[in-house]
Amino acid sequence: MTQFPSSLTSPKGACQGCQQSAPLGFDFAFAYQPIVDLRDQSIFAHEALVRGTAGEGAMTVLEQITDANRYRFDQLCRTRAIAGAARLNMQTHLSINFMPNAVYRPELCIRSTLEAAQKHNFPIERLIFETLESQQVDNYRHLTNILREYREFGFKTAIDDFGAGHSGLNLLADFQPDLIKLDMALIRDVDRDRVRQAIVRGIVTICAELDVTVIAEGIESAGERDFLADCGIFLMQGYWFAKPAFKAMAQVLPEAWAR
Secondary structure, X not given: OOOOOHHHHOHHHOOHHHHOOOOOXXXXXXXXXXEEEOOOOXXXXXXXEEEOOOOOOOHHHHOOOOOOOHHHHHHHHHHHHHHHHHHOXXXXXXXXXXXXXXXXXXXXXXXXXXXXXXXXXXXXXXXXXXXXXXXXXXXXXXXXXXXXXXXXXXXXXXXXXXXXXXXXXXXXXXXXXXXXXXXXXXXXXXXXXXXXXXXXXHXXXXXXXXXXXXXXXXXXXXXXXXXXXXXXXXXXXXXXXXOOEEOOEOOOOHHHOOO
């Protein structure tokens, strides 16, 4: 298992902003949804999706986040997602969403993540950190700095919901993550929509030149799956393959692969 510098695992390393974070004041759990690899019908990763303690939807949790408890929530998301994956004996990558506005100093705010990976013997090279392209970010230079720091630690990085916001290409120009996840609004009925097809093909071409792997999320039909595969996208996520499983890893049924 990777050994981490004591400066990162020592409680003395906390920055002032982190020390001032308010208690969370509510509880939450996770569901896990697979990201499949169509090439060999395998599971590439599972995304940790926040849920209420009884499996309630994400918004029942997210609507309770404030500026005061944002940091604590972001930190707990990381550690609980890793702990849950370890309990499930997850052997794939684990994808965790993070909140850029909750990170004060990446090298210090990552400490609890490293501790959780070490405690649960979860390899850090199998961790993916996703940032939402559609989320309002106060400072894009700060965001790209976070992503670069995470890559240096050995994590994979991803831009989620690519195409949903207004600044995705600018962000991609400043930092090339390991992965981008095409927003489901671009994916919906793409096999029947000439405009969406052109946009998707363009993004695939750009990412191929930049050595960025594309994931398509929100797949809900065989037609969407097959068009995207023909475009060269083989990592996919969506209800067509499996819905998120609460505190469990969902099974992909054989018919989801059939072409």
